[in-house]
Amino acid sequence: MRSREIFTSFSEKLIPLYGKNEAESLSLWLLEDFLGIRRKDLLENIEVVFIPEELEKALEALLEGKPIQYITGKAPFYGREFEVNPAVLIPRNETEELVHLIIKENKKVSLRILDIGTGSGCIPITLQLEILGSKVYGVDISETALELAQKNADLLGAFVTFQKLDILTEEIPFQDLDIVVSNPPYVRHSEKSLMHRNVLDHEPHLALFVYDDDPLLFYRTIAGKAKKVLKPGGKLYFEINEAFGEETLKLMEDQGFTQVELHKDLNGRNRILVGRK
Numbered sequence: 151m152r153s154r155e156i157f158t159s160f161s162e163k164l165i166p167l168y169g170k171n172e173a174e175s176l177s178l179w180l181l182e183d184f185l186g187i188r189r190k191d192l193l194e195n196i197e198v199v200f201i202p203e204e205l206e207k208a209l210e211a212l213l214e215g216k217p218i219q220y221i222t223g224k225a226p227f228y229g230r231e232f233e234v235n236p237a238v239l240i241p242r243n244e245t246e247e248l249v250h251l252i253i254k255e256n257k258k259v260s261l262r263i264l265d266i267g268t269g270s271g272c273i274p275i276t277l278q279l280e281i282l283g284s285k286v287y288g289v290d291i292s293e294t295a296l297e298l299a300q301k302n303a304d305l306l307g308a309f310v311t312f313q314k315l316d317i318l319t320e321e322i323p324f325q326d327l328d329i330v331v332s333n334p335p336y337v338r339h340s341e342k343s344l345m346h347r348n349v350l351d352h353e354p355h356l357a358l359f360v361y362d363d364d365p366l367l368f369y370r371t372i373a374g375k376a377k378k379v380l381k382p383g384g385k386l387y388f389e390i391n392e393a394f395g396e397e398t399l400k401l402m403e404d405q406g407f408t409q410v411e412l413h414k415d416l417n418g419r420n421r422i423l424v425g426r427k
């Protein structure tokens with residue numbers, strides 16, 4: 151069989167669910183991951199002697215709406231590849247923007263940084279690798295997530311201390327921090343109907359949802375606890391629900407943070423908040 155034939159047959163099957171562009175990029179992603187076929191090999195239309203059963207299964211999983219990152223077990227983040235599994239959220243572009251802002255605004259060396267709700271570890275690992283000499287901590291309530299975060303740190307050569315912590319009921323066990331960052335659960339259950347099925351059916355609800363009657367629970371709790379462990383002048387960074395930009399900003403000011411700024415993501419949505427102790 152020729153590579154272009156496989157590519158076309160995969161794309162045709164995926165188009166009804168994903169549309170043409172997405173179907174083609176998913177097909178290429180699968181061919182690259184399972185067969186090592188790149189775009190240039192499609193142009194040359196190389197011969198493929200063997201199609202592994204796993205590749206057929208991967209196509210089936212895509213047709214069932216499973217995110218490709220859970221199928222290949224990998225997701226790109228800030229120029230690196232992170233392992234992912236269904237216990238962790240797939241790292242998002244908006245979170246790359248949050249990390250980029252932190253790196254851009256904090257050029258000093260040896261910063262002490264804590265990430266709350268660390269998931270795959272994409273935030274603390276990237277910050278540890280990008281900010282010279284930084285001492286970085288990552289906490290999460292999920293032990294399975296922490297295991298994967300540690301694995302990612304080992305694979306990428308980052309030194310991050312991971313620890314299990316329920317931020318809603320426990321105090322932060324680290325002191326003198328320069329930066330606290332968090333992308334906590336922020337989707338209201340009432341927003342479920344607006345979400346894609348592949349997110350809803352496959353990504354961990356523990357990472358996504360917060361109760362409608364108190365959608366800012368994590369922000370209020372984290373801001374209060376972060377205030378106690380940040381150095382004077384230390385910064386708190388949040389990824390936020392775009393529907394609550396102003397409310398979350400006010401919440402940070404009410405907790406005593408100053409110079410609180412709201413940043414928009416590349417799509418023009420209120421997405422990042424930063425304030426100073």
Ligand SMILES: C[S@@+](CC[C@H](N)C(=O)[O-])C[C@H]1O[C@@H](n2cnc3c(N)ncnc32)[C@H](O)[C@@H]1O
Pocket residue numbers: 238239240241242245266267268269270271272273289290291292295315316317318333334335336356357358
């Ligand atoms: C939106 S995900 C963010 C994951 C990762 N930081 C990222 O940006 O891709 C939120 C994370 O918070 C964790 N989490 C949920 N409730 C928590 C709690 N009470 N204490 C600590 N972490 C919690 C979830 O397990 C999940 O990993």
